[in-house]
Amino acid sequence: MTTFETVIGLEVHLQLKTKTKIFCGCRNEFGHEPNTNVCPVCLGLPGTLPVLNRQVLLDGVKVGLALNCTINNFVKFDRKNYFYPDLPKGYQISQFDLPIARQGYLDIVVDGTSKRIGITRAHLEEDAGKLVHDAVNNGSLVDYNRTGTPLVEIVSEPDLRSAQEAYEYLTALKLTLSYLGVSDCDMEKGSLRCDANVSIRPVGQEKLGTKTELKNLNSFSALKRAVEFEVTRQTGVILSGGQVVQETLLWNDDQGAAVAMRSKEQAHDYRYFPEPDLVPFTLEANQVQLLREGLPELPYVKLARFMARYGLNHYDAFILVQDQGLASFFEVCVKAHADAKKVANWLIGPLMKEMNERKKSFIGMSLTPQAMVAIIQKVETGVISNVIGKEVLALVLDTGKAVDAIIEEKGLAQVSDDEALGKVVDDIIAANPAAVAEIKGGKTGAIGFLVGQALKKMQGKANPKKINEILSRRLQDV
Amino acid sequence: MVDDKTVRYIAALARLHIEAADEGKFARELEAILHYVEKLGVLDVTAVKPTSHVLDVENVFRDDAVKPGLSQEQALAFSVDKLNGSYKVPRVIE
Structure with missing residues (x-):
């Protein structure tokens, strides 16, 4: 029996959190009344002209650099033409042959083995509006607030060989991108979106099989389940003598199944051509170099450093670097308290428990390194017990009061008399x-x-x- | 060679309704336009840098600063049909 190999490439869309949209001065924010963050430019009214938001280009370069890409020093925009009500101009301004970044990579770890995943390109484009189909039964409603939200599309090489690898790649990508501070990277809110191109081929065959594109993968688990579903489906089709049809499938996470998109649209032919309304852009080498130097230490570099410098194990270091704020906090605490393992335990244990209970990332916690170190020291010197230490931590977070004051007020000091x-x-x-x-x-x-x-x-x-x-x-x- | 099939395809992409009787006419006209443009093919452009814009202008930016846009009422004033602050369009998925 033929054994098949899975081939997956991911297309990830990242919404940038600039103050304004990519080509106009409308607020780049969500949760407003429909069609209130709009202007003649993003509505595509005749006679208007787009002008590129400088910050979008800079953020795009940062993304490219973080993904080890070559930055193109000459970039231009192109029109991708198609008709759909969420696209008021009848075309999306995107980048075709001169994207901002190309030929990068991201390293992932699967079953303890490191694997390098190629990044084909990263380009800038504008987001489309939002369509609501359920509110009325004889039509669709369109909200253009999202129209013109800056996006970076990151396209991977078809280097992923299993649903697990796709999952690890998306995890590593999200963590890396989250350090750049250019996006919320929130899949639930749609600021990080993922489509997967999936095909299978007999093991040993060079030529790629016919691929299908999976859309509507709104979570990490949805990506994994959808790819597993699609691989099983394609294998079934081929083993029963059929052929995989190139099509776009919509994943339904509740039903655990993907169905072909039944759109009234026909096959797309985007007829890309250079956007005449936007002049080209050049990036000087020193400008790119400045952005490179301005990048934060990226999570996987930090992880390795935490293990080497503080003697943390992989598990502890990995948890700390998941939250950039927490990782920095750890380092400040360690300056005041030399036992790094003990500090890590307090952060990963009691502190993260409080963060989870409050549903906040570290940024949302009002905790000074002095207070954290004071609690650890009070426990070490026997002033308070370990259990009370955790209680004091919760009280510090609730009240913002000093550790000593809380211990005294609440009479929490350990009785040694x-x-x-x-x-x-x-x-x-x-x-x-x-x-x-x-x-x-x-x-x-x-x-x-x-x-x-x-x-x-x-x-x-x-x-x-x-x-x-x-x-x-x-x-x-x- | 532009045939009737190509005409129908282009019309579909452009959302144009074309009578079957006119397909041949459009095919001939498009063919003539393409022939005309093909004349450029005789030029040797190997030494010419691809040009996407004729203006010698680069790097026109705006700062990331908010500018007031339109109110919902103004935005929807252009619409043929609207509901609950949104544009209403024919249903696009089944």
Whole structure:
């Protein structure tokens, strides 16, 4: 039986978060009333002319550089012609033969092995409007607020060989792009969108099979499931003697199936030609060099550095670099507290738990490195217990008050006073004669139980070491 | 060679309605236009840099600054049909 190899290439659209649209001064924002962020330019009214937003070009170059691309020093825009109600001009301004960036790559790790995925190109273009089909049954509604939102389209080589590789590529791409600060990179909100070109071929065959394009992949899991579905479908078609038809399929994540797009449109022939309304653009080498130098340390470089410099394991370093703000915070904390592993544990454990509960990234948390380090030190020196430390952290985040003030106000300091603890231990011994008898009989395991009871009674505020000491002493006397 | 099939294809892409009886006429006219443009083919342009724009102007930008646009009412004033602040168009998917 023939074994097939899967071949996948991804097209990713990234919405840039510039203040204004790509070719006009309309706000580049979402959530407004329909057709309120529009002007004669983005509505494509006759006699208007587009003018490129300088920031869009600069952001596009940053994306190209982060993906190890060659930046073209001469770029132009082209018209991609098609009729659809979400495109008021009847064409989309895009880039055809002179895109802003070409021939880059991104490294991914699949099953512990590194693999380099080629990036064919990255180009600038404008987003289309939004169509709503469900509100009325005899028509579609069009909102042009999104029209003219700046996009960077990133096209990969057909280098991906499985749904898992596609998933890892998109993950690595999103993380890398998120560090540039040029986009929200939010798949749910549509600021990062993904289409997949999928084909299969017998193992060993050079020639690519007929591909289909999967659209509407709105999440990482949707990408993975859709590719798996499509590979199974194409394999079935070929094994039953049929041929794969080149078509666009719409993924339905609820149904777990892709269906051919039934559009009244016919096959596209975009008839690209140079956009006469926009002059070409040249990028000086020193300008590109400045942008290159201005790039932040990218996540995978940071990850390797965290492992080498701070001795973190891959797992911890990987989690920290997922949030650029958290990774920077980690480094500041480590300057004040040398035990990097301990700092990492506090950030990955208690702090990330608080972030998740508040549904916020680190940026949204009001926490100073001083406060974080103070909490860690208070726990180390026994002023507060580990459990109380986590409580103090939550209170710092809630109130913004100083760590010392919170510990004092709430009376959270650990009790180490012999007299006070002795009283508690006496009560516990008196209340648990059976356990005491067991210990006397040699079953020392019950000591832990008694310590636990004492800590519980003190609501976590007792120093466990002290309790242990006092308990051992008292038990000898009993 | 422009044939009737090509005429129908171009008309479809351009959303033009053409009577079957006129297809031959358009085919001949398009053919004549293409022939006319083909005359340029006799020129040797190997040393000429491809030109997408005739003006010697580059790098015209605008700053990333918000400018007031149209109100919803103004924007929709051009529409043939509208609903809930949106343009209403014939249904585009089934």
